[in-house]
Amino acid sequence: MKDPLDHIGAFKTILNLQQTPDEVICRSFPATFRGVARVWFSKLPASSIENFKQLSDSFIRHFIGGQQHKRPTSFLLTVRQQEWESLRDYVKRFNKAVLEIDEADDQVIMTTFQVGLNNPDLIFSLGKMPPTSMTDLLFKAQKYMNGEVSLTAKGLMGKRKKDETNESHGKKRDRKDSYSETKAGKSSPNIPRKKTNFTLLVMPADKI
Template sequence: MPQVEVYDKSRDPLDHLESFKTLMHLQGVPDEIMCRAFPTTLKGPARVWFSKLTPNTVSTFKELSGHFVTHFIRGQRHRKSSVAILNIKQQKDESLRSYVTRFNKETLLIDEADDKVLVTAFTSGLKQGEFFFSIYKNDLKMMAETLYKATKYMNVKHAMIAQGDTPRKRERQDDPRPNGGRKSAQTND
């Protein structure tokens, strides 16, 4: 029998059911066998639920599927709309890496997120700075290329820090004022 990840009530029941049906149909398994094989994919509370079904009350896999989904649909993770990601903003002291991670986690909870919406939400949530400027300057259209650009930026910044160069140090070096804008000790002679 093909291996299906067990269902323990913590995941989406529709996803579990579709995975099971897809594997069974690929193997050409008849409806009766699907009914008998399905409980082997259940664990914990889901297995207890199945054992409480009255014998001989389910005659097709479609009926069994209906009972399963009806009972476990409450545990299904609710998907967010893509509008929800428009509220994700990079915090004042938040690193770009942390923002990217948080943004990506939120996008996993969204059904059918459009690439243009993702790029718009990501860029509008960025705090102003070098990376913000470079993203708007390049007018990126795909989320994959936006994340690629963010990764390159983070890697360069990490390499600069590793070499002892920091953005503040560079600003002082580029400052045309004497001593790079640093205050020097004045003597009163």
């Protein structure tokens, strides 16, 4: 039983619409139990419940520990697409995280989704034509997810990711080598050139 308060609330809403007597409610409520809730009810002492309020209070006290607590909206900022994670897997993971938080408006959800995004092509597209809603954003993302599927089917997805990584590392290495050469040139002392001695040849003029 994840949320006893929600379970009772849904049950009371249905019964209140029908103006059901308290006695009937008490007898109907156990019919909604499953698993551990049904076991709990079967172990209640006979004649220990006098009305629905007493039954619902006892039910809540027993199962309140299993109530699912929502995460703050800021939790979405911790969800980021990993370097080797596909866009489809990131979308699934992000949507799962959205279900774990308190209610948040569309704008917050869209912003946090884009903050965690690690797909240059989609980032550029969203920057050029900002989505109007989360549904619109996911519709745009679907195009790039389909593209990843096509690349994966051709065996090119892994190569593309690897090439992007190697290119990034190559640029860093080139900058580092350039810096090292410049530093070495500045710190090395001037080395004097070695003089070359020439031997003068003296010959008589008539022999030249």
